[in-house]
Amino acid sequence: xxxxxxxxxxxxxxxxxxELINKVPSTLHTPLMSGSNAISGITLVGALSxxxxxxxxxxxxxxxxxxxxxxxxxxxxYLVTDRMLAMFKKKGDGK
Amino acid sequence: MSTxxxxxxxxxxxAALFVFGLKLLSSAATARxxxxxxxxxxxxxxxxxxxxxxxxxxxxxxxxxxxGAVIGALGARLVAMTAMPEMVALFNGFGGLASLLVGWAAxxxxxxxxxTLITVALSILIGGLxxxxxxxxxxxxxxxxxxxxxxxxxxxxxxxALVLAILASxxxxxxxxxxxxxLYVLIGLSFVFGIMAVIPIGGADMPVVISLxxxxxxxxxxxxGFAIGNMILxxxxxxxxxxxxxxxQIMCKxxxxxxxxVLFSGFGxxxxxxxxxxxxxxxxxxxxxYYILExxxxxxxxxGYGMAVAQAQHAVKELQELLEENGCEVVYGIHPVAGRxxxxxxxxxxxxxxxxxxxxxxDEINARMPTIDVAIVIGANDVVNPAAKEVEDSPIYxxxxxxxxxxxxxxxxxxxxxxxxxxxxxxxxxxxxxxMLFGDARESLTQVIREFE
Numbered sequence: 001x002x003x004x005x006x007x008x009x010x011x012x013x014x015x016x017x018x019e020l021i022n023k024v025p026s027t028l029h030t031p032l033m034s035g036s037n038a039i040s041g042i043t044l045v046g047a048l049s050x051x052x053x054x055x056x057x058x059x060x061x062x063x064x065x066x067x068x069x070x071x072x073x074x075x076x077x078y079l080v081t082d083r084m085l086a087m088f089k090k091k092g093d094g095k
Numbered sequence: 096m097s098t099x100x101x102x103x104x105x106x107x108x109x110a111a112l113f114v115f116g117l118k119l120l121s122s123a124a125t126a127r128x129x130x131x132x133x134x135x136x137x138x139x140x141x142x143x144x145x146x147x148x149x150x151x152x153x154x155x156x157x158x159x160x161x162x163g164a165v166i167g168a169l170g171a172r173l174v175a176m177t178a179m180p181e182m183v184a185l186f187n188g189f190g191g192l193a194s195l196l197v198g199w200a201a202x203x204x205x206x207x208x209x210x211t212l213i214t215v216a217l218s219i220l221i222g223g224l225x226x227x228x229x230x231x232x233x234x235x236x237x238x239x240x241x242x243x244x245x246x247x248x249x250x251x252x253x254x255x256a257l258v259l260a261i262l263a264s265x266x267x268x269x270x271x272x273x274x275x276x277x278l279y280v281l282i283g284l285s286f287v288f289g290i291m292a293v294i295p296i297g298g299a300d301m302p303v304v305i306s307l308x309x310x311x312x313x314x315x316x317x318x319x320g321f322a323i324g325n326m327i328l329x330x331x332x333x334x335x336x337x338x339x340x341x342x343x344q345i346m347c348k349x350x351x352x353x354x355x356x357v358l359f360s361g362f363g364x365x366x367x368x369x370x371x372x373x374x375x376x377x378x379x380x381x382x383x384x385y386y387i388l389e390x391x392x393x394x395x396x397x398x399g400y401g402m403a404v405a406q407a408q409h410a411v412k413e414l415q416e417l418l419e420e421n422g423c424e425v426v427y428g429i430h431p432v433a434g435r436x437x438x439x440x441x442x443x444x445x446x447x448x449x450x451x452x453x454x455x456x457x458d459e460i461n462a463r464m465p466t467i468d469v470a471i472v473i474g475a476n477d478v479v480n481p482a483a484k485e486v487e488d489s490p491i492y493x494x495x496x497x498x499x500x501x502x503x504x505x506x507x508x509x510x511x512x513x514x515x516x517x518x519x520x521x522x523x524x525x526x527x528x529x530x531m532l533f534g535d536a537r538e539s540l541t542q543v544i545r546e547f548e
Contacts, residue, residue, distance in 0.1 A: 003210045006321060006329055013330045016114065017337025023121040026431055027451050029342060029438030030179060032120055033309050035130050036338045037186050039113055040309075042137065042331035043194045043316040045144045046323045050200035051159055052150040059203035060152070064159040066196035071163025072170070073190040074141075078134040079171035080182065084442055085127040087176075091450035 031084045038077025044070035098146055105143035106327040112136030113331055117338070123451050140327050176446040177403045180436040181236040184229045184305055187312045191225025194218050194315035195282070201322045202272060212272055214321035216265040216281060222315040223285025224292060229308050231293040232301065236435055242298030250295065251359070257288055295359065299400075299477060301435045303346045303357045310339020342437050349431035349457075351483075351494040379506070379530035381539060385546035387504055387530075391468035394418055395460060397428045397497055398440045401474015401510070401536055408447040410540035411473065415449065417547045426453050428460035428470075428497045430478035461498050470502035472523075473536050474509075480521045505529045508536045 024032050047070050051063030113136045119129025145156070174182045198218030201207070207215065234240040261284045268277035296304050313335025320328025347354050388394065396411060415425045427449065433440045441454055455463075464470070472479050479499040482489040499505050500523050507524060509531060523529055532539045 002324065003321075006324070006326070009326060010317065010329050010333050013333035014337045017117075017334040018341060020114065020117045020121075020334070021338040021341045023118075025121070025123070026345070026429070026438060026456055027123060027441045027454055028120060028126055029345075030183075030436060030442045031126060031130070031438070032338065033305065033342065033437060034179075034183050034186070035120060035133060036117070036335045037183060037190065037309060037312065038137070039117075039133060039331050040187075040190045040312040040316045040335040041193070042140065042328055043190065043197050043319050044137075045140050046197040046319050046325055046328055047159070047193060047200075048141070048144050048156055049147060049150060049323070050197060050204065052145075052152045052156045053204060054151040055200075055203050059200045060155055062196045062200040062203075064155050066193045066200065067156060067159025068163040068166075069189040069193035069196070071160050072167040073163075073186050073193065074137055074167070075164045076167030076171045076182075077186055078130060078137070079168055080174065080179075081130045082127065083171060084176070084179070084445070085123075085130055087442070087445040087448075088123045088126065088451050089445070089448065090123070090452050 027088070031081050031088075034077055034084065035081040038074055038081060041070045041073030041077060044074055098148060102143045102147060103326070105139055106325075109136040109140035109327055110330045112139070113334060117334065176443055177406060178237070179442060180301065180305060180434070180439060181233050183436060184233040184236055184308065187305070187308045188226045188229030188233065190312040191222045191229060191308075191315050193222070194312070194319040195222030195226065195285075197319040198222060198322045199278070199282075201319075202278070204323075207272065209269060211322060211324075212269045213265075214318050216268055218315055218318035218322050219278075219281055220261060220265065220285045220288075221311055221318055223282055224289035225308055225311040225315050227286045227289030228293045228304075228311070229289075231290055232304050232308060235293075235298060236301060242301075244297040245294040250291075254288075254291055257284065257291060260284055261288060292358070296357065298435070299432075300350075300357050302432050302437050302439075303343055303350070303354070305436045306339050306342035306346055307354075308339075310336050310343060313337075313339060346432055346437060349495060351491075376524050376531050377529065379532055381532065381542035382546055384506060384530070384532055384543050387506075388418065388423075388469060388543065389421060389547075391418075391423050391504075393424045393426075393467050394469045394471060395426050395428050395455075395464070395467050395499075395502065397430070397433075397470060397472045397475050397479055397499055398444070399430075399433045399473065399475025399478060400435060400439075401476075401508075403434060403439065403443055403474070405474060405536035407473060407508075407537040407540055408443045408449075410537050410544065411444070412447040412449050413544055414540055417544060421547075426455050426460065426463075428457065428499075429454050430457055430475070430497050433475055433478050457495060457497055461501075464498050464501040467502040468504065470499040470505045472499055472505060472507045473540075476509075476521055479523055481523050481526075482521065485522065499523060500526055500528070503528060506532055508532045508534075508539050510535060
């Protein structure tokens with residue numbers, strides 16, 4: 001039953017994603033990619049429990065590596081997106 | 096029980112913040128706030144996860160977070176805007192590999208049912224191919240390896256066999272998860288598959304590949320979410336997956352090609368059909384270019400990947416200001432696949448402080464093109480190639496282009512007469528109203544700018 005429930009969520013999120021992204025203008029496609037890339041770093045949440053769950057050694061090693069990689073994704077992704085978006089200015093905006 | 100409830104409720108809030116953040120990304124005025132909101136959502140999700148009582152060893156987590164945060168922050172601060180495509184490719188790859196590891200580690204945590212085992216196999220497969228695929232894309236974009244498509248006879252057969260081998264090893268793994276041999280085989284094959292999937296794709300098709308890998312990195316997180324039964328991974332992962340797929344679609348449409356064609360045909364390696372173009376090119380020197388520009392009342396700049404290579408965006412902006420002082424209207428025509436990733440040109444011009452409302456999309460600029468005095472093509476080639484409209488047997492026939500040739504005068508800034516990434520001759524260079532300004536794009540612009548002073 002849980003599998004069905006999770007699949008249901010999957011289906012709804014995909015449709016929601018399509019609706020949201022369709023409205024993004026092409027000017028913002030690069031920030032959109034790096035920003036959504038940062039969101040895909042959500043896998044960090046899963047990595048945390050593997051790294052800190054006190055499981056056998058291999059699981060911990062895998063978890064720590066996953067935490068590090070996902071954190072690069074999250075921190076780097078959000079920062080670089082912010083850096084890019086800070087540059088998008090319209091004429092007349094204060095510098 | 097109450098901690099579990101708190102965690103899950105916070106995940107709902109985090110998901111809402113992701114959705115809201117993406118929504119704000121639909122306008123340049125609110126996009127920065129949107130990114131911030133999405134980051135807050137991420138922070139909430141991470142912090143509440145740490146409240147989980149099953150987490151007992153914080154030192155390891157801290158180690159991983161510190162390493163990742165330092166690398167991520169340094170990378171984000173130091174990367175040049177022109178290097179953004181390879182940066183995104185690299186981050187995509189890391190995300191994919193992280194999801195692979197999460198799926199793998201899930202094997203040691205619980206007794207897994209068949210459904211979960213299948214999702215573990217999926218997160219390993221998608222994560223693995225995202226990782227190596229992104230690394231190859233990174234290599235091609237940063238020109239560490241050749242951007243040319245790698246094709247060999249029997250490639251389809253090899254790939255087909257690879258897919259079968261992956262399916263077989265995934266099935267064996269699901270049937271006997273205690274034996275890790277099949278797990279390692281699956282990981283290895285996923286890595287090989289990622290490499291095989293990206294090597295046949297040429298430099299000019301990179302916008303499609305990056306979007307697709309972006310999508311995969313989301314789907315990998317999504318599969319890892321199934322593997323560990325975590326809802327927020329599924330929601331966030333599928334949002335990213337959907338976003339990448341839409342971008343992929345937009346890129347394919349902008350090249351008038353199907354996704355399968357991009358992925359398997361190794362465009363640009365095919366000998367370019369079509370008749371050899373007859374005619375002469377008309378070179379021009381910066382001084383004459385200046386006289387024409389000085390008399391112009393409307394100018395459109397059409398940038399391409401060459402502008403990124405020559406780092407010419409600041410010179411372009413300088414020229415724009417001089418022209419505007421001279422009473423001339425300057426706009427930019429941006430083709431959806433100009434550059435090496437979606438929106439590449441927009442970011443570069445934003446870096447040079449060009450107002451984003453001057454960046455017009457293809458349809459808008461084409462409608463105005465016949466009234467434009469001078470079109471300046473900077474380092475773009477295929478996206479302004481009239482062969483797409485005129486030469487029926489051209490490989491790019493049917494691709495929507497920016498009709499630079501309809502402007503009264505066209506300046507093409509180009510290093511030499513070499514053809515573009517697609518390897519196709521460009522009749523635009525031979526048109527009567529076209530003037531070629533040979534040399535490095537930034538050098539040429541600087542010379543024209545000097546004439547103004």
